[in-house]
Amino acid sequence: MHPRLVALFALAAAACASEPPPSQPVFASVARTAPLQFQYPIIDGRSWLSADTLRGRPTVLGFLTTYDLASQAQARFLNGIARRVAGRVQIAAVMLERAENRPLLIAFRDGLDLAYPVAMADADVIGGAGPFGDVHVVPSTVVLDAEARLVWRKRGIAQEEEIEKVLRDL
Numbered sequence: 001m002h003p004r005l006v007a008l009f010a011l012a013a014a015a016c017a018s019e020p021p022p023s024q025p026v027f028a029s030v031a032r033t034a035p036l037q038f039q040y041p042i043i044d045g046r047s048w049l050s051a052d053t054l055r056g057r058p059t060v061l062g063f064l065t066t067y068d069l070a071s072q073a074q075a076r077f078l079n080g081i082a083r084r085v086a087g088r089v090q091i092a093a094v095m096l097e098r099a100e101n102r103p104l105l106i107a108f109r110d111g112l113d114l115a116y117p118v119a120m121a122d123a124d125v126i127g128g129a130g131p132f133g134d135v136h137v138v139p140s141t142v143v144l145d146a147e148a149r150l151v152w153r154k155r156g157i158a159q160e161e162e163i164e165k166v167l168r169d170l
Helices: 003-015 069-085 099-111 160-169
Strands: 027-029 039-041 048-050 059-064 090-095 118-120 140-144 150-155
Touching: 039 118, 059 069, 069 090, 069 160, 090 099, 099 118, 140 160, 150 160
Parallel strands: 059 090, 090 118
Antiparallel strands: 027 150, 039 048, 059 140, 140 150
């Protein structure tokens, strides 16, 4: 293959990467915000993921997509945490995908055997706005305290140990 063509493919692959550019901080321990307000439909079509349904216990939310390998890894890490802390901490995924991708979201959930709710984000969150700030870099993970206040955020893969340390420090 021609060297210029190889370089072009390498640049294209780098441009499609889901990790944030090096100039963006990937970790932010944030000052507790005011309680957040949000509501996203669970992909089962029968219930909602909202600030009201999550209040009372700390919550870990993963902002993911179906087409990203890092999102799949993050979903599995969250699954490990969910199985260890069932009943004490809530885990959920918020998928940055449009409603017409619901069949893909169901396949993602079922294929990874996720033990936590999977919801669909709204247009604001998909666009990088909304109550969680800029979480459209996938994967992104946030931790909310028992009052639904944002206390921690990370862009890029968050290891289970990192998340569990944040939860212990709450």
